[in-house]
Amino acid sequence: MEQRVAAGSLLSVEELEIKDVASILKLADVLEDEKHTKRGKRLEGRKVALLFYESSTRTRTSFELAAKSLGAMTTLVSDKSSSIEKGESLHDTGVTLRALGAECIILRSNFSGAPWVLARSTQLPVLNAGDGMHEHPSQALLDLRTMIARLGLKKKRVDEKLLRGVTVVITGDILHSRVARSNAMLLPRLGAKVVLCGPPELLPEQALMLGEGVEIERDFDAALQRATVAMMLRIQRERLAGMEVNVAEYVAKYQLNAARLEQFAPKTLVMHPGPMVRGMEIDSAVADGAQSAIEEQVTHGLYVRMALLVRALKAGQQ
Amino acid sequence: MSSARASDSILIRGGRVVDPSRSVDASSDVLLENGLIAEVAAPGKLDAAAKKLRADVLEAKGCVVAPGFIDLHVHLREPGQTHKETIRTGTLAAAAGGFTTVCAMPNTTPVNDTPEWSRWMQDPERGASVRLLPVPAATVGSMGEKLTDYAALKKAGAVAVSDDGKPILEDEIMRACLVAAAKLGLPVSQHAEDTRLTGGCSMHAGDVSFRLGLRGMTIEAESQIVERDIRLLEEIERKEKLHAHLHVQHVSTLKALDAIRAAKKRGLHVTCEVAPHHFALTDEAVFREGFGYDTSAKMNPPLRPESERQACIAALLDGTVDAIATDHAPHAHHEKNVEFERAPNGITGLETALGLSLRLLHSQYGMPLEKVLFLLTNGPADVFNLSGLGTLKKGASADICVFDAGKVWAFDAERTLSMSKNTPFHDHAMQGQILWTIASGKVVYSAK
Numbered sequence: 058m059e060q061r062v063a064a065g066s067l068l069s070v071e072e073l074e075i076k077d078v079a080s081i082l083k084l085a086d087v088l089e090d091e092k093h094t095k096r097g098k099r100l101e102g103r104k105v106a107l108l109f110y111e112s113s114t115r116t117r118t119s120f121e122l123a124a125k126s127l128g129a130m131t132t133l134v135s136d137k138s139s140s141i142e143k144g145e146s147l148h149d150t151g152v153t154l155r156a157l158g159a160e161c162i163i164l165r166s167n168f169s170g171a172p173w174v175l176a177r178s179t180q181l182p183v184l185n186a187g188d189g190m191h192e193h194p195s196q197a198l199l200d201l202r203t204m205i206a207r208l209g210l211k212k213k214r215v216d217e218k219l220l221r222g223v224t225v226v227i228t229g230d231i232l233h234s235r236v237a238r239s240n241a242m243l244l245p246r247l248g249a250k251v252v253l254c255g256p257p258e259l260l261p262e263q264a265l266m267l268g269e270g271v272e273i274e275r276d277f278d279a280a281l282q283r284a285t286v287a288m289m290l291r292i293q294r295e296r297l298a299g300m301e302v303n304v305a306e307y308v309a310k311y312q313l314n315a316a317r318l319e320q321f322a323p324k325t326l327v328m329h330p331g332p333m334v335r336g337m338e339i340d341s342a343v344a345d346g347a348q349s350a351i352e353e354q355v356t357h358g359l360y361v362r363m364a365l366l367v368r369a370l371k372a373g374q375q
Numbered sequence: 376m377s378s379a380r381a382s383d384s385i386l387i388r389g390g391r392v393v394d395p396s397r398s399v400d401a402s403s404d405v406l407l408e409n410g411l412i413a414e415v416a417a418p419g420k421l422d423a424a425a426k427k428l429r430a431d432v433l434e435a436k437g438c439v440v441a442p443g444f445i446d447l448h449v450h451l452r453e454p455g456q457t458h459k460e461t462i463r464t465g466t467l468a469a470a471a472g473g474f475t476t477v478c479a480m481p482n483t484t485p486v487n488d489t490p491e492w493s494r495w496m497q498d499p500e501r502g503a504s505v506r507l508l509p510v511p512a513a514t515v516g517s518m519g520e521k522l523t524d525y526a527a528l529k530k531a532g533a534v535a536v537s538d539d540g541k542p543i544l545e546d547e548i549m550r551a552c553l554v555a556a557a558k559l560g561l562p563v564s565q566h567a568e569d570t571r572l573t574g575g576c577s578m579h580a581g582d583v584s585f586r587l588g589l590r591g592m593t594i595e596a597e598s599q600i601v602e603r604d605i606r607l608l609e610e611i612e613r614k615e616k617l618h619a620h621l622h623v624q625h626v627s628t629l630k631a632l633d634a635i636r637a638a639k640k641r642g643l644h645v646t647c648e649v650a651p652h653h654f655a656l657t658d659e660a661v662f663r664e665g666f667g668y669d670t671s672a673k674m675n676p677p678l679r680p681e682s683e684r685q686a687c688i689a690a691l692l693d694g695t696v697d698a699i700a701t702d703h704a705p706h707a708h709h710e711k712n713v714e715f716e717r718a719p720n721g722i723t724g725l726e727t728a729l730g731l732s733l734r735l736l737h738s739q740y741g742m743p744l745e746k747v748l749f750l751l752t753n754g755p756a757d758v759f760n761l762s763g764l765g766t767l768k769k770g771a772s773a774d775i776c777v778f779d780a781g782k783v784w785a786f787d788a789e790r791t792l793s794m795s796k797n798t799p800f801h802d803h804a805m806q807g808q809i810l811w812t813i814a815s816g817k818v819v820y821s822a823k
Contacts, residue, residue: 146709169716188588189589
């Protein structure tokens with residue numbers, strides 16, 4: 058009676074077993090090495106819809122280019138240019154896209170949990186490209202791939218020991234961050250320690266419940282001293298809902314700048330899911346510096362999303 | 376019924392009569408005549424009288440015979456929202472759940488804030504199976520600004536006033552409501568939520584809401600309004616010498632229950648209700664694996680963590696709680712089949728109240744059957760001063776529910792008599808199956 062979620066969907070990192078993570082990463086590697094001509098036949102003629110209720114540069118383009126380079130046809134539906142504006146429900150929009158031939162839908166929504174509604178309504182594989190303050194699973198996977206590449210872990214097996222000894226410090230607006238949630242729920246299962254850092258109003262104690270291997274450190278400098286990876290987050294002004302943040306105080310306490318990096322984390326890998334607010338959570342010297350993997354993250358995203366699309370459409374899986 | 380012929384008299388034979396209003400728990404027969412309780416007597420004693428009246432006979436061997444249940448808090452959606460429920464369908468669901476009296480909240484379209492709408496709701500043309508008692512708005516349009524005409528509303532059948540769903544936030548307005556209602560002997564039924572603290576919130580604020588990325592309502596958003604209302608009661612006692620009556624709806628937190636418990640000890644006239652979902656479920660029900668965010672677990676006040684659920688059960692057991700009320704809130708499938716934060720609050724509850732109460736409160740937490748039934752009959756009758764209801768004493772309205780108290784069964788949302796299926800209890804175990812519901816001497820529900 059009850060509609061379930063179609064196989065191949067990725068709605069939350071919690072649905073992924075470690076072996077699924079391993080096979081997605083392996084597939085990303087294969088796709089990265091594959092010739093354009095071969096890769097471009099993998100999803101030839103398949104139809105992928107991108108349904109974006111929130112603005113996005115890198116995630117949308119990344120999914121779109123990933124689908125296109127696999128040969129799929131894509132269509133973009135965004136809230137500014139569609140019946141969404143006229144009040145059409147997510148259910149009806151999804152069913153309409155399916156009727157038009159969509160075989161997989163990539164959804165970005167400002168509502169937490171929205172991907173399940175779409176997946177149940179359409180029975181199509183749905184890829185969550187960010188839902189409200191909840192999750193951004195493809196981001197966590199591309200962050201993982203970036204860490205593996207930059208920390209020299211490519212030869213290691215992807216299992217619960219992969220990130221043993223790695224401490225990932227995630228700093229900033231944890232409360233409103235789907236990137237933080239997905240990473241904090243995924244990385245400890247691969248052996249990492251995740252340290253969350255930020256002021257109480259942006260990082261409530263409940264964050265500890267995201268999983269074992271998650272801890273809170275309010276002192277950024279102390280956290281940095283332990284960091285193998287420092288992942289910086291933007292303050293999400295659009296979600297603050299009346300909360301006031303004192304910028305000068307925030308910068309003084311939590312900005313990752315060159316002086317701090319040199320003093321406390323001279324070897325730490327610097328990451329940021331974007332969009333960055335330079336001069337706020339990170340300064341340009343760090344963002345553009347040698348320790349930064351911010352640009353590479355974007356590139357890794359492309360291959361991870363190719364893998365997710367191939368997985369979703371069950372086409373030529375390795 | 377044992378006969379197709381509609382009779383004015385019914386003999387309920389061989390059952391275990393449990394009537395908390397008179398502390399009765401004994402094998403007895405019950406004779407109903409002309410819509411009233413004619414006699415309750417030892418087994419067999421009423422056979423001759425029943426024969427003379429050509430009474431229909433209901434064989435209740437092995438069953439409990441209790442006063443029909445009273446629900447202080449339902450949303451029947453009429454006037455104006457008949458795609459969710461009508462008075463006819465809502466009261467059919469009530470009858471199926473053993474309820475013979477339901478108190479209808481005013482958040483209809485338009486808001487029931489007049490004697491005319493209150494009378495309209497009670498008009499036989501609405502087709503109600505059981506007694507509907509209106510709880511009209513405490514302020515015009517439930518806007519929290521100007522009081523409605525309590526005297527006229529009372530004359531039109533109002534048993535309480537409430538802006539349910541929209542708490543009365545302004546101290547001065549709430550004080551005026553309590554004073555005006557006290558002069559007429561009406562309770563003010565308050566939805567305790569400081570909406571200034573709950574904007575954009577769709578569930579309880581805690582570990583689960585953090586994990587799901589949903590904004591949460593704090594415990595204080597409930598308890599602070601309860602505490603404020605109790606302060607107003609005290610002030611009114613002191614300054615106006617009026618014993619105003621505050622009824623706190625669907626209490627869901629320890630802090631609010633503690634405030635109510637203490638106020639009762641001080642002799643203030645505070646009563647409260649608890650809804651079955653608050654003693655049956657926790658906020659973990661908001662996410663179901665393989666299904667996702669479940670809008671059938673979205674209501675206001677929200678499901679709380681286990682500690683608060685336990686506090687509700689403790690308060691039900693220790694007598695702090697006066698009534699179990701369902702907050703039956705039907706919504707159409709398309710309204711609930713949306714993103715969690717966009718879904719309306721509320722779940723249906725009339726057909727699952729007894730089943731959850733017996734399974735949890737009685738079987739799991741050892742509450743005596745008579746006490747469970749008190750919370751569904753005499754308890755709520757006392758809260759809204761419904762004399763002659765919730766009791767089997769001679770001359771009372773022939774409102775009765777007959778059920779098999781031991782029967783364990785699974786609730787099937789597809790078979791509900793409500794127009795809506797928004798329940799988190801589909802496939803959940805229920806204890807106690809209603810066999811007959813009799814309202815004003817007429818069988819309005821029969822399981823057969």
